Amino acid sequence: MIHHVNPHANVAQVLDNLDAIRVLDPHGMLDLTERFPDQCRDALQISRDFLAAQGAPARPSSIIITGLGGSAIGGDLVRALVEIGGDVPVIVNRDYRLPGFAGPNTLVIASSYSGNTEETVSAYEHARDLGCPRICITSGGELARHAARDGVPCCIVPGGRPPRASTGYLFIPTLAVVAASVDLGAQCGLNAVDASLGHLDELAAEWRRENPVSDNPAKELAVALHGRIPIFYGAQGWTSVLALRWKGQFNENAKVHAFANALPEQNHNEILGWTRASQQSSIWSVVYLRDPQETEDQPRIARRIAVLQAVIASSAEQHEVWATGDSLMERLLGTLYYGDFVSVYAALLAGVDPTDIAGIDLLKGEMANLNGNGR
Amino acid sequence: MIHHVNPHANVAQVLDNLDAIRVLDPHGMLDLTERFPDQCRDALQISRDFLAAQGAPARPSSIIITGLGGSAIGGDLVRALVEIGGDVPVIVNRDYRLPGFAGPNTLVIASSYSGNTEETVSAYEHARDLGCPRICITSGGELARHAARDGVPCCIVPGGRPPRASTGYLFIPTLAVVAASVDLGAQCGLNAVDASLGHLDELAAEWRRENPVSDNPAKELAVALHGRIPIFYGAQGWTSVLALRWKGQFNENAKVHAFANALPEQNHNEILGWTRASQQSSIWSVVYLRDPQETEDQPRIARRIAVLQAVIASSAEQHEVWATGDSLMERLLGTLYYGDFVSVYAALLAGVDPTDIAGIDLLKGEMANLNGNGR
Structure with a gap:
């Protein structure tokens, strides 16, 4: 992971203040x-x-x-x-x-x-x-x-x-x-899900609100992404689906723009957007969702990510999220779960109610008005 | 379409200067x-x-x-x-x-x-x-x-x-x-492609370099998007595929970041990114790829676009691209073709060689180095 000096030290304190969290999350998204x-x-x-x-x-x-x-x-x-x-x-x-x-x-x-x-x-x-x-x-x-x-x-x-x-x-x-x-x-199958539940319990204990920023990777990543536009990259397969999920969670919980793509497809077009990105915006952050298995299963994908990181280095902050767990299902569910936590903490940092979805509700209301006497 | 005063009037002149185009496009992407x-x-x-x-x-x-x-x-x-x-x-x-x-x-x-x-x-x-x-x-x-x-x-x-x-x-x-x-x-099928070729000829004549900005919709849209980050929206089906194509053409030809999504999926998450977008970046532009048939075939999609445009109105410039042509194939090929022209003109406006893809070539070279004695 590429580390940067954290410019948001003061803002971050809110994530360790349980009273503040109760005010900022009136509908209990963090509890869920x-x-x-x-x-x-x-x-x-x-x-x-x-x-x-x-x-x-x-x-x-x-x-x-x-x-x-x-x-x-x-x-x-x-x-x-x-x-x-x-x-x-x-x-x-x-x-x-x-x-x-x-x-x-x-x-x-x-x-x-x-x-x-x-x-x-x-x-x-x-x-x-x-x-x-x-x-x-x-x-x-x-x-x-x-x-x-x-x-x-x-x-x-x-x-x-x-x-x-x-x-x-x-x-x-x-x-x-x-x-x-x-x-x-x-x-x-279902038995693999069953066998993953203990791992999810451990992750929940690690990422829960009582754990302070200094000892909580979910809060830490939310702080690092505060005020920025995240772009999530995964590899073709389940990590790219989770990149889309992380994007959606940042859209819906934190109400910020976020984007997602998959390698190797990204290498055939979007990579060139980075060559002039530093002139376009200084607030991009890239988050790579990675599977420790990929080095063994897909060594060429791992290499593509290394080259991509070199191309992006001068334009944006970059972070890596490594899936944890022994089984495929543990890694999949754990990485999904991490995105949920990080996006909720990102909402709280931004002072945004994570549950509120006024934009979608407005749209649903307008669509319902269309129905007239029923669709 | 929502019109804005054009802040790029001087920059735009380069698109009407055939000598300048020859210099800016040394490998002939516009010719192709x-x-x-x-x-x-x-x-x-x-x-x-x-x-x-x-x-x-x-x-x-x-x-x-x-x-x-x-x-x-x-x-x-x-x-x-x-x-x-x-x-x-x-x-x-x-x-x-x-x-x-x-x-x-x-x-x-x-x-x-x-x-x-x-x-x-x-x-x-x-x-x-x-x-x-x-x-x-x-x-x-x-x-x-x-x-x-x-x-x-x-x-x-x-x-x-x-x-x-x-x-x-x-x-x-x-x-x-x-x-x-x-x-x-x-x-x-192929006969539908055959029957679309005349329409493509007409579009090529309308968008070619000899037609000045004042009378050339492809140049006009490139000028409107200059210096901005375009987000292309289509409806599930062929217009959303073309939104991805336009994104790729802007990445590869103009070397700018660009993003794409499809309705109705966009309405279930990305729409909320727009609710705070004006605090994130003032350089978004949204381009809707639209099919005149959609009002008849998919009236609820047309309604969703109208509501989405209202949500976005205060955060970004918005443009509509309406497919032209009588047949499905004419509309599909014509809209694809429009993206090609606009992205090449966008490259020329930015002073970027549309053909050059140094970022991808670097990556291919690094991947080839991995091969050693063959993959």
């Missing part, structure tokens, strides 16, 4: 974040109960996971895992309609935390029109009602949280359904 | 851009000859297009067209290896303009190991040699250009191969 390992435990039990009651879906020739935001990212992570160990094409759909190949052999997993995401409800109806086997994952809403009407299996998870603080409830049941219909191998 | 319609004509003939000699490939159960940069974007455009009218899953692969489902029923199209993109050559070899039927599209290099060794059909296109100035040679043969193996419908 701290309790993520328990959410994963609960989601695991719900997923196992759901599969025990429904049985495994028939083996499809392809799978479409349809959702937006946190549901889509959960789908992307499952897709990345299937690309490692599975033998069916998986496509994540972020639109009102499904791609043209969807049909009776396509398993469609419709995921919406509230159940009222209009794009996902619309895509669900498209799947019904096309005769696709369907499974819904939701806390209720319109999607749960449609599933009940159609006799479609629906995995119901507890509601009431912001969707981005419900990743356990969105990712784990999706993985469970896919792992039950396609052989993913031991490192990608 | 102006001749894009002829490249498409040539690519169409090459594609038809290739198909006539090879016959149509057997119908696959899935298709993987593997490539990086301009080849990957060409693949994404084909994927977007197949999602409209085709009935097979198409996945674009930007990595050294193929996803786990690839096998004897997966048609793998390996596309590398030079033939020496190491990720694409590696993915080709992975496809061979997996027993996938393969087709190569290249001007030569290692990929052509591998294809000849293996008796794999190889569509050879003329070499010697920068890959990003070879989109006709990369996109059209890929589309031809896919359209020959899957029924895409008349609006997405």
Whole structure:
């Protein structure tokens, strides 16, 4: 990691002031974040109960996971895992309609935390029109009602949280359904999630609010990124999906712009944006999401990152986040979790309520006004 | 479109000075851009000859297009067209290896303009190991040699250009191969490309260097974006793929940072980055790539753009690019072409050689050094 003198020492004190945190986080996003390992435990039990009651879906020739935001990212992570160990094409759909190949052999997993995401409800109806086997994952809403009407299996998870603080409830049941219909191998299934929970507990203890900045890597990285525009880079595969997740968490929690890309694709175009970046903006920070396995599995990716860091060195601060844990699933869930903590601390540093999403609520209101007498 | 007083009136004069352009563009990127319609004509003939000699490939159960940069974007455009009218899953692969489902029923199209993109050559070899039927599209290099060794059909296109100035040679043969193996419908096949060439000629005449800024929308948009960081937004489907292409063209030609996203996904996270954007940077510009059909086909997307524009209004300049042409293919190729012109003019305005890609060449050199006695 490239270290810099910290210009935000005073600002950082707020993160060690528990009273200040209570004021800055009136809706308790940090509390939800701290309790993520328990959410994963609960989601695991719900997923196992759901599969025990429904049985495994028939083996499809392809799978479409349809959702937006946190549901889509959960789908992307499952897709990345299937690309490692599975033998069916998986496509994540972020639109009102499904791609043209969807049909009776396509398993469609419709995921919406509230159940009222209009794009996902619309895509669900498209799947019904096309005769696709369907499974819904939701806390209720319109999607749960449609599933009940159609006799479609629906995995119901507890509601009431912001969707981005419900990743356990969105990712784990999706993985469970896919792992039950396609052989993913031991490192990608529910038992791997189960075996990762102890690691998540350890990380929660390390990153929680009681641990001061001086001994808390999540607070430390939030301080380093304060006032800057972060760009998250991962390698093609699960770290690039997590780069997108970190971007979304900084957008939604800290209300700052953030961007993400994947290597090697970045090396074929975006790298040239850095050659004149110092003339454009002095407030970029680059965060590399790295897997210790990559040096062994993808030595050329590791080399690409080293060269990229040399190109960027004079234009921006750079940080590295190394996944921790013995198993693939520990590294994946731990790196996801780190982004949640860092983005919440970044919000608190900026004096922004991490839970508030007025911009999205405005948009949803305007979209609802369009409906008139119903869509 | 939101109009602003132009602070770059003096700078803009360089775009109307043909002698200055010759100095600023020593390797002739603008010339290549102006001749894009002829490249498409040539690519169409090459594609038809290739198909006539090879016959149509057997119908696959899935298709993987593997490539990086301009080849990957060409693949994404084909994927977007197949999602409209085709009935097979198409996945674009930007990595050294193929996803786990690839096998004897997966048609793998390996596309590398030079033939020496190491990720694409590696993915080709992975496809061979997996027993996938393969087709190569290249001007030569290692990929052509591998294809000849293996008796794999190889569509050879003329070499010697920068890959990003070879989109006709990369996109059209890929589309031809896919359209020959899957029924895409008349609006997405080679005849649709053929019928679009006249429209491209008209656009080339409108945007060419002889037309002054006052009468040239491509120069006008380049002037508006001068000194700014553009963010390109499209709707899920082909306009979002083109947003990525515009981003890449600004990275590679103008050597500036640029970013891209798709609606509706943008509405679920990135929109919140705009709520504090005016404190972060005063040099953003947003460019919306729009299809006149969207108001009819996707009225809710059109509404989402209107609300998004209201959210962004106080933080950034905003521009709209409306696709022109009667057919889907005219609108797609025309909008792609517009991005090429605007990004080249943007490079000339910034005093940057559009052809030069020292950053990528440095990286390729470092990667080659790694090879030692061969990879």
